[in-house]
Amino acid sequence: MASPDRPQQPDASRTAAAAAAAAGEGHEVAAPGTGSRALLPPTERFATRTAGMTASEIRALFAVASRPEVVSLAGGMPNLAALPLQSLASEVADLVDVDGMTALQYGSAQGVPQLREQICEVMREEGIEGDPNDVVVTVGSQMALDLLTRIFVDPGDVVLAEGPSYVGALGSFAAYQARVVHVAMDEHGLVPALLHEALDALDRQGITPKFLYTIPNFHNPAGVTLAHERRPQILDLCRRYGVMVIEDNPYGMLGFTGETHPALRSYDADVIYLGSFSKTFASGLRVGWALVPPLVRDRLVLAAESATLCPPSFTQMLVSRYLSHHDWRSQIKTFSENYRERRDAMIAALETYLPEGCSWTVPDGGFFVWLTVPEGVDTKAMLPRAVTARVAYASGTGFYADGFGSRQIRLSFCYPTPERIAEGVRRLAAVLEAELDV
Numbered sequence: 443m444a445s446p447d448r449p450q451q452p453d454a455s456r457t458a459a460a461a462a463a464a465a466g467e468g469h470e471v472a473a474p475g476t477g478s479r480a481l482l483p484p485t486e487r488f489a490t491r492t493a494g495m496t497a498s499e500i501r502a503l504f505a506v507a508s509r510p511e512v513v514s515l516a517g518g519m520p521n522l523a524a525l526p527l528q529s530l531a532s533e534v535a536d537l538v539d540v541d542g543m544t545a546l547q548y549g550s551a552q553g554v555p556q557l558r559e560q561i562c563e564v565m566r567e568e569g570i571e572g573d574p575n576d577v578v579v580t581v582g583s584q585m586a587l588d589l590l591t592r593i594f595v596d597p598g599d600v601v602l603a604e605g606p607s608y609v610g611a612l613g614s615f616a617a618y619q620a621r622v623v624h625v626a627m628d629e630h631g632l633v634p635a636l637l638h639e640a641l642d643a644l645d646r647q648g649i650t651p652k653f654l655y656t657i658p659n660f661h662n663p664a665g666v667t668l669a670h671e672r673r674p675q676i677l678d679l680c681r682r683y684g685v686m687v688i689e690d691n692p693y694g695m696l697g698f699t700g701e702t703h704p705a706l707r708s709y710d711a712d713v714i715y716l717g718s719f720s721k722t723f724a725s726g727l728r729v730g731w732a733l734v735p736p737l738v739r740d741r742l743v744l745a746a747e748s749a750t751l752c753p754p755s756f757t758q759m760l761v762s763r764y765l766s767h768h769d770w771r772s773q774i775k776t777f778s779e780n781y782r783e784r785r786d787a788m789i790a791a792l793e794t795y796l797p798e799g800c801s802w803t804v805p806d807g808g809f810f811v812w813l814t815v816p817e818g819v820d821t822k823a824m825l826p827r828a829v830t831a832r833v834a835y836a837s838g839t840g841f842y843a844d845g846f847g848s849r850q851i852r853l854s855f856c857y858p859t860p861e862r863i864a865e866g867v868r869r870l871a872a873v874l875e876a877e878l879d880v
């Protein structure tokens with residue numbers, strides 16, 4: 443007898459039912475074992491955890507925002523114009539010529555050993571002494587975030603994150619059914635007194651958050667940097683309440699002032715640190731990493747293995763060659779100079795055009811300005827009108843797990859030219875003026 447679980451040969455009736463289902467016509471599901479079952483629509487099969495997976499507002503915007511007539515201040519695409527494509531092309535050719543058999547083969551689940559050593563050299567720039575054995579290379583730091591959430595978070599667990607926070611992290615937290623508790627920032631980043639309050643309130647309910655997820659430098663989306671004196675204070679609080687810390691630092695080397703900010707990981711080797719080559723080299727290569735305590739490493743590698751077997755050998759080896767043969771420090775400086783020029787253009791335009799009652803952060807690095815608009819304006823509702831006026835932005839609501847942020851906007855200055863940025867802000871100001879006139 444045919445088992446209902448075993449794949450069966452298609453026959454005419456099943457094929458017809460599937461076609462009807464695909465066409466959106468009704469279909470009937472026969473009792474198990476009767477031999478003529480229709481495929482259930484997948485919506486009835488999804489795991490409950492997928493209920494938390496919603497399209498990021500930013501990704502949803504992508505199609506409209508990328509129309510050429512629209513100035514997009516919405517996305518966070520790195521500006522790659524300064525990359526030395528010619529020499530990268532010969533690096534790629536050389537990689538295939540010399541190391542093709544390794545570069546095109548599976549590799550270690552933890553990542554290419556030589557690259558892990560070089561990653562430690564990169565992290566030393568921010569005061570971190572890491573052991574290559576504790577580095578896990580991932581497909582962008584996004585994957586590290588997702589895997590860490592997978593290995594630490596059970597449904598309903600509390601995770602602390604700044605309010606607002608990185609939309610991709612919120613996506614992973616939602617996918618694993620975490621409960622996100624936001625802690626507010628001011629212009630100097632996460633506020634220790636508010637973190638203390640949140641930890642205390644949770645403690646009184648008998649809740650220990652699984653971890654604090656924080657972006658200390660050039661925050662996405664808030665554009666602020668955690669004051670140095672707050673760094674040990676935050677770590678002290680987390681130690682006191684027994685809360686792990688995940689430090690996400692993809693923008694740390696893209697500062698505009700020459701000042702370096704000590705990583706939280708440089709104070710305490712138990713901090714989990716996430717880094718990425720997406721902003722300092724090329725996001726399309728999808729090479730990021732986690733530096734983790736040995737106790738976390740083994741589980742993380744197992745999780746990585748089950749997700750991808752191993753990160754791509756080819757792009758890891760390309761990054762490794764790039765770090766060996768190119769002056770990556772000066773390349774990062776060039777990137778930073780480009781971004782600083784764009785930041786200046788954005789701040790100047792905000793000062794020139796925006797109506798009274800708006801305020802914004804002035805970032806010392808990274809990609810983003812966080813704008814607060816006058817009371818009565820709903821930035822999510824206003825977005826279609828902005829797109830009609832040929833400017834796109836990311837509404838603040840996408841950066842909170844709890845619907846907050848409707849008076850906020852994230853503006854990215856990383857990608858458009860300074861002239862386009864000025865024009866985009868001018869258009870945005872006109873939309874805001876019209877909104878306030880109503």
Ligand code: PMP
Nearest residue numbers: 582583584608662690718720730
């Ligand atoms: N963390 C933050 C704060 C980010 O802004 C991003 C990318 N926008 C990431 C992590 C993920 O970067 P990637 O996966 O490209 O390394």
